[in-house]
Amino acid sequence: EVITETPYGNMRVRLYEETPLHRANFIKNIKEGVYEDAEFYRIYYQFMIQAGIYPKELNYTIPAEFNKKYIHKRGALSMARSDENNPDLESSSTEFFIVHGSTYKDYQVEQEIENLGITLTPEQKQTYMTEGGYMSLDQQYTAFGEVIEGFDVIDKIASVKVYSEDKPLKKIPITIRLTDY
Numbered sequence: 001e002v003i004t005e006t007p008y009g010n011m012r013v014r015l016y017e018e019t020p021l022h023r024a025n026f027i028k029n030i031k032e033g034v035y036e037d038a039e040f041y042r043i044y045y046q047f048m049i050q051a052g053i054y055p056k057e058l059n060y061t062i063p064a065e066f067n068k069k070y071i072h073k074r075g076a077l078s079m080a081r082s083d084e085n086n087p088d089l090e091s092s093s094t095e096f097f098i099v100h101g102s103t104y105k106d107y108q109v110e111q112e113i114e115n116l117g118i119t120l121t122p123e124q125k126q127t128y129m130t131e132g133g134y135m136s137l138d139q140q141y142t143a144f145g146e147v148i149e150g151f152d153v154i155d156k157i158a159s160v161k162v163y164s165e166d167k168p169l170k171k172i173p174i175t176i177r178l179t180d181y
Contacts, residue, residue: 002030005175008157011150013077019065022079022144025093030176034094040157040172046102047134049157050080051174052095061090065142071124073133074101075147075154091142098147100158101133112136
């Protein structure tokens with residue numbers, strides 16, 4: 001688990017064992033101080049809050065580790081990626097986001113499943129209808145963890161005033177540390 005400290009409160013995040021490359025990279029970045037100057041620098045209400053040290057990118061990408069078990073529900077932790085020259089959908093080495101999302105109606109879930117060509121379990125469908133998320137990210141970005149405490153912090157950050165469509169008016173610095181859990 002990791003703790004993400006923000007001016008809006010803290011989030012506790014559980015990292016998934018089933019995405020070992022992303023999990024190891026994130027832990028390595030924390031231990032090596034890569035995120036020392038990290039901040040939430042890209043905010044889209046009802047979509048996601050993106051953080052990292054943009055544009056400071058390390059000189060590697062991480063192979064995609066899509067796992068149908070993990071969807072982009074509200075609070076999902078996922079790595080960002082470049083869309084240019086990236087046919088294998090490899091992840092950024094440093095940039096990540098947390099899904100804010102919104103809830104879906106049952107017919108919207110079914111429409112998205114058909115449009116996106118994905119399959120969801122009945123439980124996952126229910127999660128999108130009750131907790132919310134952002135379905136079009138599924139099987140396109142690697143979800144490698146999830147917020148387990150601090151959902152109000154996601155809401156607060158996603159609601160800040162922005163300029164140029166997605167840049168927060170005030171800097172939102174973060175501190176990420178490993179827990180002893």
